[in-house]
Amino acid sequence: MNNKEQGFINLNQEIIDGCVAGDQKAQFQLYKQYYLSMYNTSLRIVRNDAEAEDIMQDSFLSVFEKIQTYEGKVSFGAWMKRIVVNKSLDALRKRKVEFVELRNHDLEPEEPIDENERKYQIEEIRSSMELLPDGYRLVLSLYLFEGYDHQEIAGILGINDSTSRSQYTRAKLKLLELLKK
Secondary structure (H helix, E strand, O other): OOOOOOOOOOOOHHHHHHHHOOOHHHHHHHHHHHHHHHHHHHHHHHOOHHHHHHHHHHHHHHHHHHHHHOOOOOOHHHHHHHHHHHHHHHHHHHOOOOOOOOOHHHOOOOOOOOOOOOOOOHHHHHHHHHOOOHHHHHHHHHHHOOOOOHHHHHHHHOOOHHHHHHHHHHHHHHHHHHHHO
8 A cells, every 4th residue: 555545745745656666776875865863863872883884884784774664644754753762772682781670659759940031042951961871862862852752661661650750750860960960
Protein backbone atom coordinates (compact mmCIF):
# COMPACT_ATOMS: atom_id res chain seq x y z
CA MET A 1 0.00 0.00 0.00
CA ASN A 2 1.52 3.33 -0.94
CA ASN A 3 1.40 6.51 1.09
CA LYS A 4 -1.36 8.13 -0.96
CA GLU A 5 -3.70 5.20 -0.25
CA GLN A 6 -3.10 5.74 3.47
CA GLY A 7 -3.82 9.46 3.21
CA PHE A 8 -0.21 10.45 3.96
CA ILE A 9 1.68 12.21 1.19
CA ASN A 10 5.44 11.99 1.58
CA LEU A 11 7.34 14.82 -0.10
CA ASN A 12 10.36 12.52 -0.51
CA GLN A 13 8.44 9.65 -2.09
CA GLU A 14 10.32 9.81 -5.40
CA ILE A 15 13.66 9.63 -3.58
CA ILE A 16 12.37 6.83 -1.32
CA ASP A 17 11.15 4.87 -4.35
CA GLY A 18 14.59 5.31 -5.93
CA CYS A 19 16.24 3.98 -2.76
CA VAL A 20 13.90 0.97 -2.73
CA ALA A 21 15.02 0.29 -6.32
CA GLY A 22 18.68 0.51 -5.20
CA ASP A 23 19.41 3.76 -7.05
CA GLN A 24 22.67 5.10 -5.59
CA LYS A 25 21.89 8.67 -6.66
CA ALA A 26 18.63 8.54 -4.71
CA GLN A 27 20.48 7.09 -1.72
CA PHE A 28 23.00 9.93 -1.87
CA GLN A 29 20.17 12.49 -2.10
CA LEU A 30 18.51 10.96 0.94
CA TYR A 31 21.81 10.96 2.81
CA LYS A 32 22.48 14.63 1.99
CA GLN A 33 18.99 15.58 3.09
CA TYR A 34 19.04 13.81 6.47
CA TYR A 35 22.63 13.27 7.58
CA LEU A 36 23.02 16.44 9.68
CA SER A 37 19.75 16.11 11.59
CA MET A 38 20.34 12.39 12.22
CA TYR A 39 23.91 13.06 13.33
CA ASN A 40 22.69 15.74 15.76
CA THR A 41 20.02 13.40 17.10
CA SER A 42 22.64 10.75 17.83
CA LEU A 43 25.12 13.27 19.23
CA ARG A 44 22.57 14.55 21.76
CA ILE A 45 22.18 10.99 23.01
CA VAL A 46 25.73 9.57 22.96
CA ARG A 47 27.69 12.82 23.53
CA ASN A 48 30.64 11.73 21.42
CA ASP A 49 31.34 13.09 17.93
CA ALA A 50 33.05 10.00 16.54
CA GLU A 51 30.49 7.62 18.03
CA ALA A 52 27.59 9.73 16.73
CA GLU A 53 29.19 9.71 13.26
CA ASP A 54 29.53 5.91 13.37
CA ILE A 55 25.94 5.51 14.57
CA MET A 56 24.66 7.81 11.84
CA GLN A 57 26.54 5.86 9.16
CA ASP A 58 25.32 2.54 10.56
CA SER A 59 21.79 3.94 10.71
CA PHE A 60 21.88 4.88 7.03
CA LEU A 61 23.03 1.37 6.16
CA SER A 62 20.06 0.02 8.13
CA VAL A 63 17.71 2.49 6.43
CA PHE A 64 18.86 1.39 2.99
CA GLU A 65 18.57 -2.29 3.96
CA LYS A 66 15.10 -1.87 5.51
CA ILE A 67 13.64 0.90 3.34
CA GLN A 68 11.18 -1.48 1.69
CA THR A 69 9.59 -1.99 5.14
CA TYR A 70 8.74 1.72 5.44
CA GLU A 71 4.94 1.79 5.30
CA GLY A 72 4.32 5.54 5.32
CA LYS A 73 2.36 5.52 8.59
CA VAL A 74 4.64 8.27 9.91
CA SER A 75 6.84 10.73 8.07
CA PHE A 76 9.99 9.25 6.61
CA GLY A 77 12.13 11.52 8.82
CA ALA A 78 10.35 10.23 11.94
CA TRP A 79 10.85 6.63 10.80
CA MET A 80 14.53 7.30 10.22
CA LYS A 81 14.94 9.16 13.51
CA ARG A 82 13.55 6.14 15.35
CA ILE A 83 16.30 3.99 13.82
CA VAL A 84 18.97 6.52 14.85
CA VAL A 85 17.56 6.83 18.39
CA ASN A 86 17.44 3.04 18.80
CA LYS A 87 21.02 2.61 17.57
CA SER A 88 22.17 5.45 19.85
CA LEU A 89 20.43 3.84 22.80
CA ASP A 90 22.03 0.51 21.96
CA ALA A 91 25.42 2.25 22.13
CA LEU A 92 24.54 3.67 25.55
CA ARG A 93 23.36 0.28 26.78
CA LYS A 94 26.76 -1.11 25.84
CA ARG A 95 28.16 1.50 28.24
CA LYS A 96 25.64 0.25 30.83
CA VAL A 97 23.67 3.44 31.47
CA GLU A 98 21.42 2.78 34.44
CA PHE A 99 18.01 4.28 35.11
CA VAL A 100 17.08 4.50 38.75
CA GLU A 101 13.44 4.21 39.80
CA LEU A 102 12.53 7.17 42.01
CA ARG A 103 9.54 7.41 44.29
CA ASN A 104 7.49 10.61 44.57
CA HIS A 105 8.84 11.32 48.04
CA ASP A 106 12.37 11.18 46.61
CA LEU A 107 11.66 14.22 44.47
CA GLU A 108 12.63 17.56 45.85
CA PRO A 109 9.91 20.19 45.44
CA GLU A 110 10.50 22.17 42.30
CA GLU A 111 11.23 25.81 42.96
CA PRO A 112 9.31 28.23 40.76
CA ILE A 113 11.48 29.58 37.99
CA ASP A 114 11.42 33.31 37.40
CA GLU A 115 10.76 33.64 33.67
CA ASN A 116 12.58 36.98 33.65
CA GLU A 117 15.69 35.33 35.08
CA ARG A 118 18.88 35.54 33.04
CA LYS A 119 18.52 33.99 29.57
CA TYR A 120 21.11 31.39 28.83
CA GLN A 121 22.95 31.01 25.58
CA ILE A 122 22.45 27.74 23.72
CA GLU A 123 26.11 26.85 24.18
CA GLU A 124 25.88 27.31 27.95
CA ILE A 125 22.91 24.98 28.09
CA ARG A 126 24.58 22.44 25.81
CA SER A 127 27.79 22.38 27.83
CA SER A 128 25.82 22.12 31.07
CA MET A 129 23.81 19.23 29.64
CA GLU A 130 27.10 17.45 28.93
CA LEU A 131 27.70 17.41 32.69
CA LEU A 132 24.41 15.62 33.46
CA PRO A 133 24.47 11.90 34.21
CA ASP A 134 23.64 9.87 31.09
CA GLY A 135 20.18 8.82 32.31
CA TYR A 136 19.13 12.40 33.05
CA ARG A 137 20.60 13.76 29.82
CA LEU A 138 19.04 11.01 27.72
CA VAL A 139 15.49 11.48 29.05
CA LEU A 140 15.83 15.28 28.84
CA SER A 141 17.07 15.07 25.23
CA LEU A 142 14.39 12.62 24.12
CA TYR A 143 11.66 14.74 25.72
CA LEU A 144 12.79 18.26 24.82
CA PHE A 145 14.71 17.83 21.58
CA GLU A 146 13.31 14.70 19.99
CA GLY A 147 9.68 15.36 20.99
CA TYR A 148 8.88 12.03 22.62
CA ASP A 149 6.38 11.95 25.48
CA HIS A 150 7.06 10.08 28.73
CA GLN A 151 5.12 7.01 27.66
CA GLU A 152 7.15 6.78 24.43
CA ILE A 153 10.42 7.35 26.31
CA ALA A 154 9.46 4.61 28.76
CA GLY A 155 8.84 2.23 25.87
CA ILE A 156 12.10 3.14 24.11
CA LEU A 157 14.22 2.81 27.25
CA GLY A 158 12.36 -0.10 28.86
CA ILE A 159 11.50 1.88 32.00
CA ASN A 160 8.26 2.98 33.68
CA ASP A 161 6.46 6.22 32.80
CA SER A 162 7.06 7.38 36.36
CA THR A 163 10.80 6.76 36.00
CA SER A 164 10.87 8.82 32.83
CA ARG A 165 8.99 11.65 34.56
CA SER A 166 11.21 11.57 37.64
CA GLN A 167 14.41 11.44 35.57
CA TYR A 168 13.12 14.40 33.56
CA THR A 169 12.29 16.38 36.73
CA ARG A 170 15.66 15.58 38.27
CA ALA A 171 17.43 16.46 35.02
CA LYS A 172 15.71 19.86 34.86
CA LEU A 173 16.61 20.63 38.46
CA LYS A 174 20.21 19.54 38.00
CA LEU A 175 20.50 21.49 34.73
CA LEU A 176 19.17 24.64 36.40
CA GLU A 177 21.61 24.13 39.25
CA LEU A 178 24.50 23.82 36.78
CA LEU A 179 23.38 26.88 34.84
CA LYS A 180 23.21 29.02 37.98
CA LYS A 181 26.89 28.30 38.77
